[in-house]
Structures are given as C-alpha cells and as structure tokens.
Amino acid sequence: MCLIVFAWRVIPGVPVIACANRDEFYDRPATPAGPWPDNPDIIAGRDLQGGGSWMGVTRHGPHGPRFAALTNIRAPAEQRDDAPTRGALVADYLKGDLDAPAYLARIAPGAGAYNGFNLVLGDRDGLYWFSNRGDADARNGKALEPGIYGISNGLLDAPWPKVLRTKAAFASLLLQGAPEEAYFEMLADTTRAPDLRLPDTGVPIEVERQLSAVCIEIPGYGTRTSTVVKLYADAEPELHERILQPCAEKAA
Template sequence: MCLIVLAWKVLPGVPVIAAANRDEFYDRPATPAAPWPEHPHVIAGRDLQGGGSWMGVTTRGPSGPRFAALTNIRGPAERRENAPTRGDLVAGFLTGEMSAPEYIAGIVARGDVYNGYNLVLGDREALYWYSNRGADDPRNGQALEPGRIYGISNGLLDAPWPKVLRTKAQFASLLCQGAPEDAYFEMLADTTRAPDVRLPETGMPIELERMLSPVCIESDGYGTRTSTVVKLYSEGEPELHERIVQPDGQVAA
C-alpha cells in the first residue's frame, strides 16, 4: 500500500477501520483479495512477482482475527535492487501464529535486509507500527495508542504529507457521520495534486513528486491499483472490501 488511514479503537465494537490505496506499476502482476488456497483463513491480495502481499486480514488467529498492512518508504538513494520483497512481511504475519510483538522482534533480529517500509499489524486487542527507518520515533515497534486516527503514506507514521493530512481529516469526518462504505471509496478516489510548496522532499524530481502527491495516483505506467476498506469487529469475522482501479481511473470491480 502507499496510503493507509486507520481508526484504532475509535468506534465501539469496531477496533480497526482502515481505508487504503495500493500504488504500483501496472505491469506488475497481482491477484485481487481472496482466501489463499494454502491458507484459507487468510484474505488478501497477492503480488505474483514477489509472492507476498500488501494488506490483508485473517478470519482467525491466536487472539482472534488479524490485520496487517505495508507501505514502502520512498528513498531512491537507499533503494537496493537485490533486497527481498517487503510483501513477505505481511504474508508472514497473516499465515503465522506469532503475536505482533514476537513477530516484530523476529524482524528486528534479522537485521535491515529490506528496503524502507512501514508495517502495521495486530488484532482486535492490540495494534502495532514498525518501520526499519523509524529508529528515532518512540512509537516504533510499540502498541499504538487507542482512540486515535493514524495515517501513513511513503514516509513514517503520521508524517505530514498533504495526502495523509487530507485523508485523515476526511476519514474522521466520515466516521463521525456514520458514512456508508461508498463514501470511503470516494475519498480514496481523490486525484487532486498537492501544491508544490507542500510537497515532501524525498530525493525524487519535482515532476515525480507532483505526480505521486494525490490520494489516487494516475500516470501512464504507475498508479493506484486497488482501494480497500477493512473492518475488524470486536465479535465476528472481519470485512475486507476491495475495488480494482484501471489505469484510466475507472473502477473495474
């Protein structure tokens, strides 16, 4: 994913509500979110090139249904072509039995072998954020504070990028209104570009920063591929609703 906004224990009975966009090259093959044949309790999309996933849920787990999502950290000067796929981090948690703290400890022990990423993972009891680029943030690897809305794009947690600030504000408003699901997908379809003065400085040329600044990205070879809304309930199975976005911005499913 390249944008996630989530409410953690904000609404009674729904510990996790997340809305997210996955941005990727159009020619990178992937399957839509569905139960995995070898792990039918896992519901997630799958990257057919790397074999991992960017976001998913499970219908069961040691402490009930689980959730995991990933965003890449934009750092062209640090990128290594031979690094392992970051999607394995989502897949490993969803298919495994470790608690979130145990899983994070295992990632840390393996060292910094991945390119930069943010990982959000947990269940309806506790939710964690970990980033291999967030050593100076006291929240890194710790349980997130309940009753708050969080946002992540291709910087660290709650980095004040225009698309993060915009969607967090809209997301909070939709939650307060008890808005229908379609309203969240409408929020995720926003193609408004940010003003140049508010663009982050990530080492990319200004033309690319402009193109990547909207909530929903459109370009010839790269853009928003899927929009997803996830809910974990205090009781019962989670919900994951996904819409496939075509290169022309039209919703296919």
C-alpha cells in the same frame, strides 16, 4: 500499499477500520483480494512477482482475527535491487501463529536487509507500527494508542498533504457513520498538492507532483486497488476491494 488511514479503538465494536490505496506498476502481476487457496483463513491480495502481500486479514487464529498492512518508504538513493521482498512481512505474519509483539521481535534483527517500509499489524487487543527507517520506538515496534493515523511513503503521520487531507476526511466520515461508498470516494481523490507543500523524497519535482494525489494516475503506474477493512470485536473481519487501472485502460 502507498496510503493507509486507520482508526484504532475509535468506533465501539470495531477496533480497526482501515482505508488504503495500493500504488504499483500496472504490469506487476497480482491477484485480487480473496481467500488464499493454500491458506483460506487469509483474505488478502497477493503479489505474484514477490509472493507477498500489501494488506490483509485473517478470519480466525490463536489470537483471533488479525490485520496487517505495509507501505514502502520512498527513498530512491537508499533503494537496493537485491533486497528481499517486503510483502513477505505481511504474508508471514498472517500465515503464522505469533502475536504481534513476538512477530516484531523476530523480524527486528533482520529488518535492515529490506528497503524502507512501514508495517502496521495486530489484532483486537493491540495494534503496532514498525519501521526500519524510524526511531528506536519504530524499530522495536510501537504499540499505538487509540486514535486516527495515516501513513503514505514516509513515516507514521508524516505531514504529507495527502496524509493530512485523507486523515481529516476519514475522521469526518467516521463521525458521520458514513456508508462504505463514502470511503471509496475519499480514496478516489486525484487532486495534486501545491508545490510548496510537497515533501522532498529524492525524486524530481514533476514526479513529486504526480505522486501527491491520494489516487494516482500516471501512464504505466498508479493506484491499482482501493481497500476498506473492518476488524470487529465479536464478528469475522470484512475486507472490500476495488480494482482500479485507469491509466492502463486509457492507454489500451
């Protein structure tokens, strides 16, 4: 997952509303979001190369329905080929029975073995952000206050153009009570940011330009899926996904 905006306890009756884009190489195999055959309580996409997931929910569980999402932190100079797959952090939480604080306490000691990541997880009662590249609060798991948040491939609410633009659009749609289609339209924005506003993540400026769009279109790589998730206070969660492979289709 490379962009996620989410509202925590902003809309009555819907503790979590999240909209996200997953950016990945087109040739990396994955299954669409749906119930997992080996654990049908989980609704999520599945990375068939690493075996984990980038975003998902559970229908039930000892703590009620749960939500988890992950973004990678873009830092090529720190990237290690032998690091464990980060998607396991989402999958293990959704498969397990630990609540969010207990799960984060369990993974925190070994989090440095992974390449950089952000993890957002919780249930109807609490939502947490964890990162192995943030400050002490992030590395211990930060309980989030009610509000609207955004993460791309930096830390929580880092002022990247795509994060600022999408958070503003998301807030407007929430206030309007907009239909689901409007959220997918928001996630389909291919506008690239001006050079003066681009973050410096250690990749060439041409790549920073390409990656600055909400919906990325690069030959061989881009936004694979857009997802809208709602975790309700008194009903089963909803997860709706759209599969997008524009560059792969154009190259075919």
